[in-house]
Amino acid sequence: xARRGSRVQAMTDALRLRRSMRMIVLGSVMILLPSMxxxxxxxxxxxxxxxxxxxxxxxxxxxxxxxxMSQLERPFTNFESSVLDxxxxxxxxLEAPQELHSRVLVGLKLDSDLTVVAPFYxxxxxxxxxxxxxxxxxxxxxxxxxxxxxxSVVVSRLYAQAARQTQSxxxxxxxxxxxxxxxxxxxxxxxSRMVLDEVVSKYGNVRDPWGFRMEDxxxxxxxxxxxxxxxxxxxxxxxxxxxRVMGRRWAIGKGGEGAVARRALSRLxxxxxxxxxxxxxxxxxxxxxxxxxAEKLLPELDAVLAGQRNFSVDKGKLRWVEGDRGLWALTWWxxxxxxxxxxxxxxxxxxxxxxxxxSQPGSPVRGMLLNPxxxxxxxxLSRRSLVPWMVGWSMVVVPxxxxxxxxxxxxxxxxxxxxxxxAIVLIGVGGMSTARFVRTELDxxxxxxxxxxxxxxxxxxxxxxxxxKAESLMLGLSDTPEEQARDYHSIVRESERLSRLxxxxxxxxxxxxxxxxxxxxxxxxxxxxxxxxxxxxxxAELVERDLFVRIMPDLPxxxxxxxxxxxxxxxxxSNAAKYSDPDKPIRLEMVREREGxxxxxxxxxxxxxxxxxxxxxxxxxxxxxxxxxxxxxxxIGLAITFYIVSAHxxxxxxxxxxxxxxxxxxxxxxxxxxxxxxxxx
Amino acid sequence: xxRILFVEDETEVLGTLTxxxxxxxxxxxxxxxxxxxxxxxxxxxxxxxxxxxxxQEGPAGPDGMNGFEICSALRDMGFDxxxxxxxxxxxxxxxIIGFDxxxxxxxxxxxxxxxxxxxxxxxxxRVGGARYLYHFGDIKVELGPNDMAIHHPNxxxxxxxxxxxxxxxxxxxxxxxxxxxxxxxxVWGYRAGVATRTVDTHVLTVRKKLRDNAQEPQFIRTLHGVxxxxxxxxx
Numbered sequence: 001x002a003r004r005g006s007r008v009q010a011m012t013d014a015l016r017l018r019r020s021m022r023m024i025v026l027g028s029v030m031i032l033l034p035s036m037x038x039x040x041x042x043x044x045x046x047x048x049x050x051x052x053x054x055x056x057x058x059x060x061x062x063x064x065x066x067x068x069m070s071q072l073e074r075p076f077t078n079f080e081s082s083v084l085d086x087x088x089x090x091x092x093x094l095e096a097p098q099e100l101h102s103r104v105l106v107g108l109k110l111d112s113d114l115t116v117v118a119p120f121y122x123x124x125x126x127x128x129x130x131x132x133x134x135x136x137x138x139x140x141x142x143x144x145x146x147x148x149x150x151x152s153v154v155v156s157r158l159y160a161q162a163a164r165q166t167q168s169x170x171x172x173x174x175x176x177x178x179x180x181x182x183x184x185x186x187x188x189x190x191x192s193r194m195v196l197d198e199v200v201s202k203y204g205n206v207r208d209p210w211g212f213r214m215e216d217x218x219x220x221x222x223x224x225x226x227x228x229x230x231x232x233x234x235x236x237x238x239x240x241x242x243x244r245v246m247g248r249r250w251a252i253g254k255g256g257e258g259a260v261a262r263r264a265l266s267r268l269x270x271x272x273x274x275x276x277x278x279x280x281x282x283x284x285x286x287x288x289x290x291x292x293x294a295e296k297l298l299p300e301l302d303a304v305l306a307g308q309r310n311f312s313v314d315k316g317k318l319r320w321v322e323g324d325r326g327l328w329a330l331t332w333w334x335x336x337x338x339x340x341x342x343x344x345x346x347x348x349x350x351x352x353x354x355x356x357x358x359s360q361p362g363s364p365v366r367g368m369l370l371n372p373x374x375x376x377x378x379x380x381l382s383r384r385s386l387v388p389w390m391v392g393w394s395m396v397v398v399p400x401x402x403x404x405x406x407x408x409x410x411x412x413x414x415x416x417x418x419x420x421x422x423a424i425v426l427i428g429v430g431g432m433s434t435a436r437f438v439r440t441e442l443d444x445x446x447x448x449x450x451x452x453x454x455x456x457x458x459x460x461x462x463x464x465x466x467x468x469k470a471e472s473l474m475l476g477l478s479d480t481p482e483e484q485a486r487d488y489h490s491i492v493r494e495s496e497r498l499s500r501l502x503x504x505x506x507x508x509x510x511x512x513x514x515x516x517x518x519x520x521x522x523x524x525x526x527x528x529x530x531x532x533x534x535x536x537x538x539x540a541e542l543v544e545r546d547l548f549v550r551i552m553p554d555l556p557x558x559x560x561x562x563x564x565x566x567x568x569x570x571x572x573x574s575n576a577a578k579y580s581d582p583d584k585p586i587r588l589e590m591v592r593e594r595e596g597x598x599x600x601x602x603x604x605x606x607x608x609x610x611x612x613x614x615x616x617x618x619x620x621x622x623x624x625x626x627x628x629x630x631x632x633x634x635x636i637g638l639a640i641t642f643y644i645v646s647a648h649x650x651x652x653x654x655x656x657x658x659x660x661x662x663x664x665x666x667x668x669x670x671x672x673x674x675x676x677x678x679x680x681x
Numbered sequence: 682x683x684r685i686l687f688v689e690d691e692t693e694v695l696g697t698l699t700x701x702x703x704x705x706x707x708x709x710x711x712x713x714x715x716x717x718x719x720x721x722x723x724x725x726x727x728x729x730x731x732x733x734x735x736x737q738e739g740p741a742g743p744d745g746m747n748g749f750e751i752c753s754a755l756r757d758m759g760f761d762x763x764x765x766x767x768x769x770x771x772x773x774x775x776x777i778i779g780f781d782x783x784x785x786x787x788x789x790x791x792x793x794x795x796x797x798x799x800x801x802x803x804x805x806x807r808v809g810g811a812r813y814l815y816h817f818g819d820i821k822v823e824l825g826p827n828d829m830a831i832h833h834p835n836x837x838x839x840x841x842x843x844x845x846x847x848x849x850x851x852x853x854x855x856x857x858x859x860x861x862x863x864x865x866x867x868v869w870g871y872r873a874g875v876a877t878r879t880v881d882t883h884v885l886t887v888r889k890k891l892r893d894n895a896q897e898p899q900f901i902r903t904l905h906g907v908x909x910x911x912x913x914x915x916x
Contacts, residue, residue, distance in 0.1 A: 453772050457735065460769035461691070464790035468697045471794050477700045490693055 031431035035424045042420035061365045061381035061397035068358040069384050080318045087333045094119050103343045105293040110337040123251035138162035173203030173214045211254035235271035238264040253295050258288040297341050304328050320388045355395045366400045447620035454634045462494035508636045511643045518561035518647050522671045525558040525597050526551045532566030541577040546585040555597050556670035564644045571637035572601040580605025596669040604661040617642040682706040683728040683811035688718045690736040701794045715746030728811040734768040749782045756783035763804035817913045824849045838890035851911035860908035
């Protein structure tokens with residue numbers, strides 16, 4: 001039987017379960033879905049932000065690297081184009097090469113045999129040829145005779161003898177030049193001029209031990225001598241000398257041309273155009289600097305060219321080859337090879353400085369130059385190779401402070417995760433609050449729906465009885481007068497039941513609207529209760545029950561509304577009958593308590609679960625127990641009772657044990673003060 | 682006339698229903714609890730069951746079965762006759778549960794007795810009418826349109842339409858002395874005064890099928906020169 005009964009219960013439960021499942025699904029959708037979406041997009045956002053930060057840093061690194069390369073390339077490309085432009089224009093790129101690139105040390109032109117042809121040449125001249133001691137003695141003898149003004153034939157013979165004592169052209173040339181000066185000092189100007197002519201004709205291209213070319217020395221000597229006689233003419237001679245020297249190739253390893261040009265320039269400076277002097281001095285200095293580097297770098301050039309003997313370059317291009325000291329730019333132009341040495345060390349220093357300065361001070365990145373022996377750090381964000389100028393060298397951009405960057409990312413990530421977590425918690429709390437609110441509302445709605453159903457049922461039951469009894473009388477089902485009397489009596493009783501129910505509902509409605517008022521009249525509460533009991537003891541619920549009433553004498557006067565008190569008593573007695581077996585007695589007691597009167601209704605019924613005790617005075621509440629729900633009732637009787645007692649400034653108490661019964665106590669304060677009060681609820 | 686089971690906890694309602702439907706010639710069984718209802722169905726197999734839902738009173742009290750559960754239990758035990766709910770519960774949910782439990786009709790209180798009667802008749806018509814099932818100790822007599830037979834514990838005795846009509850007339854007029862002319866007129870439709878042995882022949886056959894002893898009859902007693910009297914009481 002229990003199995004059969006459970007089937008219907010299962011159907012009822014299934015309807016409720018479906019509603020609960022809908023709530024659970026709705027709750028899940030409300031909480032889980034937004035949480036998952038938030039978590040998904042939050043994590044994506046974190047990743048996106050991290051990527052964005054890294055992208056930003058990388059972009060800055062790229063910009064820095066590009067700026068560096070642009071800065072580095074520009075002088076090189078300018079140099080390339082300038083060299084080629086000059087060549088195209090027929091101008092020598094070897095003149096003032098610093099205009100082409102500030103780090104140019106020397107520019108050389110070589111022929112197809114890779115022999116230096118401009119602006120210098122390699123000289124086979126040895127700085128100091130060995131001294132011939134015999135020559136030295138002989139020449140001193142000749143000089144001594146010359147100073148003594150001995151016979152010119154004798155002196156000439158002595159000089160010729162001295163000249164035969166040496167094979168050195170250098171020595172011979174110098175000896176003649178010294179003799180010419182000696183002759184001039186001794187006033188023999190004509191002889192001196194003749195000797196100087198001989199020096200020029202015989203030894204013009206010979207260089208003295210200090211590298212001076214004899215012709216240049218003679219020209220300088222003569223011009224200076226002329227300066228004494230006629231400065232303007234002398235200055236012209238010196239200018240011609242300077243132009244000649246500058247227009248000629250200089251010998252590598254010899255500084256004679258430069259020294260002659262500088263001296264000539266300093267002598268003629270007071271008589272020459274200032275700009276010309278300045279420009280010429282600069283040209284001389286350039287030439288001398290290049291000469292210095294040409295001498296230093298020739299071995300390196302030889303080594304470079306040894307490895308590049310058959311190289312070819314596209315027209316309009318330079319080929320870059322690294323030496324130890326110089327960075328060599330090579331290009332063929334016709335049959336000629338142009339080689340420029342740039343100061344490699346300075347270039348590296350420049351590049352290092354450039355790499356360091358390429359990022360702004362506040363930038364999260366910094367640049368650094370790496371030589372070929374160093375591997376790039378793993379945190380490198382961008383890298384540029386310095387090919388073709390410096391093979392193996394590279395410029396890398398790294399975070400200025402990698403640890404700080406990582407800490408920044410970690411901090412941002414943790415903050416985002418915290419916010420997401422907080423948002424999820426808030427969604428959860430909000431969802432749960434909403435679910436609780438919805439559940440409360442649903443419970444309330446269900447209770448109200450139950451109330452409507454219960455009221456409907458409670459109204460229909462007496463109406464049904466009244467109608468049936470009326471039909472019974474009408475159809476003649478009641479044969480005897482006794483039966484008819486019973487039917488009439490039943491109609492009256494059910495009408496009273498109906499009336500009580502309607503009163504309860506209307507009172508409740510008025511209480512809900514705040515419109516219910518009670519006329520509190522001082523009087524004997526016992527009398528009111530007694531009257532109520534007499535009215536209800538013959539009702540359908542109590543007519544067959546054992547009802548014991550015990551009202552203590554001399555109860556204090558209580559200001560009360562007799563009808564309302566009757567309503568309370570009837571509600572409590574009706575409940576006691578409803579929730580206890582018919583053979584169990586019901587007791588009503590009235591006693592003096594705490595300066596007031598307590599009405600106590602005691603039954604031995606099913607009792608109230610502890611969890612429900614706090615709620616039984618709430619409207620519509622009918623307990624969670626199925627055994628309670630099956631009993632007929634509206635769920636407002638106790639709520640009305642509570643309102644009525646509260647309106648009398650009394651209190652309600654209930655003591656109950658499931659399975660043993662319940663005791664409801666209504667306490668009303670004894671009267672003190674105004675005999676008639678109107679109390680609104 | 683049908684055999685009707687009313688399950689109703691309100692004594693006065695049950696009394697009025699019983700009185701009304703008995704007056705209409707039905708056999709009425711009343712029950713105030715589910716246990717009583719199941720016992721009655723098992724024993725008398727009524728033609729229709731009318732159930733209240735809220736059954737508050739009775740020995741089992743509110744913890745016993747409600748009308749929905751009784752309906753479900755009846756269907757589980759193989760009761761295939763119409764079931765009607767007669768209740769003050771009017772909600773749609775209650776109606777759905779009622780029909781799901783196996784009800785054929787749902788009438789809400791208050792109701793009209795004649796209308797309820799017509800509803801019951803209509804339901805019976807749909808299932809072929811009342812079965813006219815009678816219990817006499819171990820013997821079960823079924824006189825409905827679908828099955829006409831006397832069911833003995835050790836075998837069935839099928840009845841012809843005339844025999845069934847004769848036995849039904851006897852049962853419905855149990856205790857009354859019925860003359861041959863009355864039987865001819867009411868069962869055969871002949872006018873009185875027709876001389877025929879057909880009544881005696883059919884009574885003999887029915888008695889034989891009831892396995893009744895003419896010397897010591899349990900069912901049909903012969904009153905010589907007067908007629909017959911059906912003396913058995915349902916149990």
